[in-house]
Amino acid sequence: MQGRQRPGNEPWRIGVLFARNGCTSEVERTQLFGTLLAVEEINAAGGVNGREIVPIVYEPGSASMSYVYLARKLMVEDGVTSIFGCYTSASRKAIMPVVERFNGLLWYPTPYEGFEASPNVIYTGAAPNQTIVKLCSYLMRVYGPRFFLIGSDYVYPRQTNRFLREYLVSQGGSVAAEHYVDIHAPRRDFEPIVRAIRNSGADVIFSTVVGQGTSHLYQAYADAGLDPKRIPIASLTTTEAEINAMGCDVGEAHITAACYFESIQGSTNASFVSRFKKRYGEQAAPNVCAETAYFQIYLFAQALEKAGTLDTDVLRPYVLGSSIDAPQGRVSISETGHADLWTRIGRANRAGGFDLVVESQGPVLADPFFLCGPVE
Numbered sequence: 001m002q003g004r005q006r007p008g009n010e011p012w013r014i015g016v017l018f019a020r021n022g023c024t025s026e027v028e029r030t031q032l033f034g035t036l037l038a039v040e041e042i043n044a045a046g047g048v049n050g051r052e053i054v055p056i057v058y059e060p061g062s063a064s065m066s067y068v069y070l071a072r073k074l075m076v077e078d079g080v081t082s083i084f085g086c087y088t089s090a091s092r093k094a095i096m097p098v099v100e101r102f103n104g105l106l107w108y109p110t111p112y113e114g115f116e117a118s119p120n121v122i123y124t125g126a127a128p129n130q131t132i133v134k135l136c137s138y139l140m141r142v143y144g145p146r147f148f149l150i151g152s153d154y155v156y157p158r159q160t161n162r163f164l165r166e167y168l169v170s171q172g173g174s175v176a177a178e179h180y181v182d183i184h185a186p187r188r189d190f191e192p193i194v195r196a197i198r199n200s201g202a203d204v205i206f207s208t209v210v211g212q213g214t215s216h217l218y219q220a221y222a223d224a225g226l227d228p229k230r231i232p233i234a235s236l237t238t239t240e241a242e243i244n245a246m247g248c249d250v251g252e253a254h255i256t257a258a259c260y261f262e263s264i265q266g267s268t269n270a271s272f273v274s275r276f277k278k279r280y281g282e283q284a285a286p287n288v289c290a291e292t293a294y295f296q297i298y299l300f301a302q303a304l305e306k307a308g309t310l311d312t313d314v315l316r317p318y319v320l321g322s323s324i325d326a327p328q329g330r331v332s333i334s335e336t337g338h339a340d341l342w343t344r345i346g347r348a349n350r351a352g353g354f355d356l357v358v359e360s361q362g363p364v365l366a367d368p369f370f371l372c373g374p375v376e
């Protein structure tokens with residue numbers, strides 16, 4: 001009876017799992033904000049088929065086992081089928097057996113390492129082919145071919161670096177060194193790494209450090225007097241939220257590849273940014289995670305309107321192949337449940353925003369298994 005438990009005008013209940021506490025809360029809060037803004041807008045416009053969306057929001061506190069416990073609670077006790085949540089790939093991988101066991105749909109709005117597909121996950125964040133290919137060629141062209149890799153120690157950084165290393169070497173680049181730190185590492189753990197960077201002769205630092213460690217890394221880099229204009233840290237996860245947390249002066253001139261930046265031109269994004277700030281305050285800057293969390297709720301609502309039920313087996317076919325005009329531009333969901341997204345590269349400026357230095361002509365096909373090879 002999954003998803004069919006609500007006759008008449010009962011609301012559509014969905015699960016929401018983004019942390020407001022713990023080491024990735026800075027960025028997960030932006031995902032929560034994007035999610036709730038979209039739900040509020042849809043409800044204000046009359047809901048879906050006249051029925052409100054009601055989010056059941058739990059606090060997983062950035063701890064993978066809490067996501068598992070809460071996903072199970074959502075699906076078993078609350079009767080929810082669609083869950084919007086998770087930032088780290090560790091939390092996604094942890095809850096997948098629960099979502100698959102109870103035939104739910106996890107809507108996952110975070111750039112990730114690729115090489116995965118599940119009939120129970122909709123991946124709306126970028127796969128590596130949508131960011132790394134363009135980022136590598138830009139970095140090699142502008143800064144040089146020798147990369148120093150530093151990441152938090154879990155699946156996303158290790159798998160992303162495996163992909164990056166292979167691609168970089170195939171393009172004539174090289175890896176100077178590869179280091180990992182615990183995701184909870186304190187500031188002092190980054191100091192020996194910054195010394196190693198200084199001695200490495202690297203042209204570029206590629207960081208897959210996430211959460212609080214991001215500020216520690218960039219601050220240690222600045223304190224050591226390393227110059228991002230000459231040797232930047234490049235990342236897929238250092239968004240406006242992380243730059244604001246570390247200090248705009250510290251973040252200036254570092255590089256990020258993402259499908260969305262607050263600074264994107266165009267009326268759809270201008271309107272999104274203005275509604276986001278009106279809801280969460282002038283200081284609140286939407287980033288790629290907020291935008292992805294936001295547009296995936298609209299994709300869900302669009303599919304739900306047609307399906308008329310939250311039953312995963314009925315809803316999912318309406319999601320696959322669907323498209324929407326998101327703040328980043330037109331996006332579509334492919335048959336593997338991944339989103340075709342725009343590729344952009346931004347350089348952080350003194351105001352904490354990003355100046356765009358590279359932009360794709362349109363959405364780039366999601367190729368999570370890199371079957372098509374590099375497409376620039």
Ligand code: ACM
Nearest residue numbers: 088089111112156
């Ligand atoms: C991530 O863990 N996918 C950022």
